Amino acid sequence: MAAQAAGPTRALAGFIVAASAAGLPGWTLHEAKRTLINILGIAVSATRYEPAGILTAWVRRQGGNPAARVIGTDIRTGTFNAALANGYLAHLEDYDDTHLPTILHPSAPVWPAVLAAAEETGANGLDTLAAFALGAETACRVAMSVYPWHYDQGWHVTGTAGLFGAVAGAGRVHGLDAARMTHALGVGGTHASGVRELLGTHGKALHPGHAASTGLQAAELAAQGFTGPDDILGGRRGFWAILSAGGHSEEALLGGFGERWELGNNGLKPFANGIVSHPIQDGVIRLRNEHALKPGDVAAISLGVHPLVLELMNRPVVRTGLEGKFSFQHCAAAALVDGAGHDAQFTDAKAADPDISRIRDAVTGEVEESVAEDQARVRVHLADGRTLETFVEHAIGTPQNPMSDAALEAKFTDLATEVFPTDQAARLLDAAWNLDRAPDVTALMRLASAQGG
Numbered sequence: 001m002a003a004q005a006a007g008p009t010r011a012l013a014g015f016i017v018a019a020s021a022a023g024l025p026g027w028t029l030h031e032a033k034r035t036l037i038n039i040l041g042i043a044v045s046a047t048r049y050e051p052a053g054i055l056t057a058w059v060r061r062q063g064g065n066p067a068a069r070v071i072g073t074d075i076r077t078g079t080f081n082a083a084l085a086n087g088y089l090a091h092l093e094d095y096d097d098t099h100l101p102t103i104l105h106p107s108a109p110v111w112p113a114v115l116a117a118a119e120e121t122g123a124n125g126l127d128t129l130a131a132f133a134l135g136a137e138t139a140c141r142v143a144m145s146v147y148p149w150h151y152d153q154g155w156h157v158t159g160t161a162g163l164f165g166a167v168a169g170a171g172r173v174h175g176l177d178a179a180r181m182t183h184a185l186g187v188g189g190t191h192a193s194g195v196r197e198l199l200g201t202h203g204k205a206l207h208p209g210h211a212a213s214t215g216l217q218a219a220e221l222a223a224q225g226f227t228g229p230d231d232i233l234g235g236r237r238g239f240w241a242i243l244s245a246g247g248h249s250e251e252a253l254l255g256g257f258g259e260r261w262e263l264g265n266n267g268l269k270p271f272a273n274g275i276v277s278h279p280i281q282d283g284v285i286r287l288r289n290e291h292a293l294k295p296g297d298v299a300a301i302s303l304g305v306h307p308l309v310l311e312l313m314n315r316p317v318v319r320t321g322l323e324g325k326f327s328f329q330h331c332a333a334a335a336l337v338d339g340a341g342h343d344a345q346f347t348d349a350k351a352a353d354p355d356i357s358r359i360r361d362a363v364t365g366e367v368e369e370s371v372a373e374d375q376a377r378v379r380v381h382l383a384d385g386r387t388l389e390t391f392v393e394h395a396i397g398t399p400q401n402p403m404s405d406a407a408l409e410a411k412f413t414d415l416a417t418e419v420f421p422t423d424q425a426a427r428l429l430d431a432a433w434n435l436d437r438a439p440d441v442t443a444l445m446r447l448a449s450a451q452g453g
Helices: 008-018 026-046 050-062 079-092 107-121 125-145 157-173 178-189 202-223 239-243 250-254 275-291 307-313 328-338 348-352 354-360 405-416 422-433 442-447
Strands: 298-305 363-367 376-382 387-392
Touching (some): 008 250, 026 125, 026 405, 050 202, 079 202, 107 125, 107 442, 125 157, 298 328, 307 328, 328 354, 348 354
Antiparallel strands (some): 376 387
16 A cells, blocks of 8 residues: 555554544554463563663662562662563563564564553553554564565664564553554664674563663653654665665565454464574474484484575574574484473583484475475484484464464463472463453563562
8 A cells, every 4th residue: 555645654543543442453452462472471481681680780779660560579669761671571481482484573662662561551451452462563564665675684683573563562551642653663663773794692582671670761751742854764764765775575565464464473482592404303293203203313404494494593503592593403402312492402401412412413404495494304314324304384373374372372371380380480471361351460470570479
């Protein structure tokens, strides 16, 4: 569709504010609940790790108005710092949902901004779910509008496009009209940032944390009358011109907004690592289980993969568990040895495990032009000379092969009970499933905190 005369940003803002919470398709609200359950479990689990402790200790020292909670902790702080910390926790394990066409992680920047805004304003559960759905849709569409040019330049789309989603979601909670939403997108959009050089480091998860906090700030300032540019996306020196010099698509941003949902291309992750490796892990685990393979049975693994696997995850030497999350070689080896790809497979001990290390050194990958992003050809070469082969048509967790609600609940419970008592985890799960009937998010966020038991 054509943009309005005032430009694509104003048109986008109009769509965001005009949508009715009660009029959204039921599946979008159900998916909003699923993504919420997913990141709550992940964020609670992530509090166990050193970088999370460093950041949350910093947030605790900052103090501030106790308007919002940091998930998995006893910290109540200002909304901006709560959004920062929760965005970080939601992404640290790289276990959060992924928009498959662009490899954007929409929930980590959007949900923390929406939850902090909802805690502060007392927004009801239905409006909170709708704010997320529209915020996530905005993030996905901004990402689609610059794919692949923006990503190929080295930008981390979760930090950049995710910021626009955080603005949209928080702006919905704050009741912005179209003019103020346009200003909020402009004020927030100038801070869109995050480069892919940080992948495999503690700093990567700061991207969605920064996006959540800055997006929320922009929405709050715009609600008070703060102004920004009229067209942060399409302006002569705007987001498209500066951060995606190779090209952009206005149609991908605006076409069929509210009728065609990019949120439907979002998937929950069964493995706690870069998503382009998921088909590999799916196939390796399939062969392992079908043939009862043991590490000593395997001489090598060869793979036919999409080009993004080699672009994003070709890391044959792995020194830490965090680096293993971005090594297709480690992911394949851990899948063969442990039959899994949870966060437990990406510890420093697993990086040094002799069985995993030996097999990791024997994993090779070649691009096959016919293989899509959610596919992989997996060959396991055995010590006795035989070769076992399988082709993964659609990896589990993709829109064509989604994680079931039951599998999501099991994932959540496994993660949340690493920190919370079983009863508290169960009550938190129930509160998330029933958020659309809640008068506000107070009970949900209390159960998501260390004081919720």
